[in-house]
Amino acid sequence: MSPALRLSTLAVLALVGCERSPAPGQARVDLRHTRAPGGTPVVSWSGDQVTAEELRQRLEEMSPAQRERYQTLERKREYVEGLARYELLVQEALARGLQDDPEVVAATKRALVSRLMRARLDDALPPVSEAQLADAYARHREDYVRPEQVRLSHLFLAAPRSDAARVARAHETAGKLLAEARALPPTDFAAFGRLARAHSEEPRTQPLDGDLRYRSFEELARDFGPEVAEAARALVPTGPGTLSGVVRTDTGLHVLQLTGHQPALNQTLEDVRVALSGRLAQEQRARAWTEWISELEHRAALTVDAAALARVHVDLNAPVRPASGPAPGSLPAPFPSVQVTPP
Structure with missing residues (x-):
């Protein structure tokens, strides 16, 4: 000691x-x-x-x-x-x-509270079981297994293929907007967003500065057309900030900017066992600690006089007084003091 x-x-x-x-x-x-x-x-x-x-x-x-x-x-x-x-x-x-x-x-x-926490949480709680691990992995599988995804901002001008005159006008406008976008700093995503908000005609994303969020190439093809998916794939090698040319789809014209990229993920339960077990243990400790604190409050008949508490005035202009003693204790977080890392 x-x-x-x-x-x-x-x-x-x-x-x-x-x-x-x-x-x-x-x-x-x-x-x-x-x-x-x-x-x-x-x-x-x-x-x-x-x-x-x-x-x-x-x-x-x-x-x-x-x-x-x-x-x-x-x-x-x-x-x-x-x-x-x-x-x-x-x-x-x-x-x-x-x-x-x-x-x-x-x-x-x-020291007493620290030892009490160890006795109540570290010594008393059972370890995370295999069944709990498998269940948590299945419920959050999308966190561990997902296809390659990209995040795009786009500026869209409506121009159906069947309307040649409208396509021509939109193509001229899109070319001018693309030139404006290329004049912006490549990683100034907010500037491209302002351009999209001002000119985009896609009602779902125009209020979001053209942000499409993270999507797989399959989702892009389904929601906006295979041409957008292929153009997005071509932007990945040069990284965030890269602009496409004018991309034509059945519904209109797009100008795309790559803002993020996530490679495909394929982690098995064994790959994430240590991290997942640690997360479940923390969640278990937090639940047990909250329930036990509530039990102690009940046994001690803890009450708060809200009226008296409301009458305590907090004077923001009062000078800071010298400390009258050690700072009072506060409820500690129920997390392990020692972190286990994988070998």
Whole structure:
């Protein structure tokens, strides 16, 4: 245990000798180093000790390289005296009443909540099962398996093939608009969008600055014609910002700009197992944590006086006061403190 964490435990009120049960928010705790009777002491001080049995266990918990350091009596003495001196500092802190110091109390609360979360979420919740993984993969399969997609903005001029005069007029207008588009910075998608909003005659996308969102080539062919799909495919090698020429379809003329590209995705369950398992575990923890907090609130009859709360004035112009103590605790997010990465 780190010195900071061990010191933080002092904040739990040590009401030793008090026969009554502690009040809510108070607790009795035994801060002696050795609480179990028996054993052979190797170092003792004012009612406490380190035993030979504990020392053997501590040494066995070390790596062989660490144990090499404690082969001599002098080194073992240095080690146990260090343990004893630390405990003397704990006793002195208690003698000075530091268990009630606001910083120690705040640190203890954080340590208690952290340990409670581990006990409630890490230790108690079952691991994600194979059935849960398979179900989640099936429900979100489109996130892992999808065809190649492109995102386009387009400027459309209505001109059915059957109306030659209208096609001619639209073609002349489209050529002028294409020249304007080519004069714009290639990646200034907003500028092309303004051009589409001002001139496009496609009612579904004109209010969206001509944005077609991400679509597969099959969807483009179905919704706008195979000519648009083929023109879009030709834009991919040169990347976002590339403009097409004037593309003619049965319904009219298009000027296209490539704004995004997503390659085809074909990830199996094995490919995404680690990431998906982590996401499901986080979702499981979040649900369990929310449900348990609600249960604690119910057991404690937690209520909020909305009227009194509304009367608390927040003065934006008041000067900032010096901190009166440590910042109060807040509800932590129920996510793992250690992230598991795939091998």
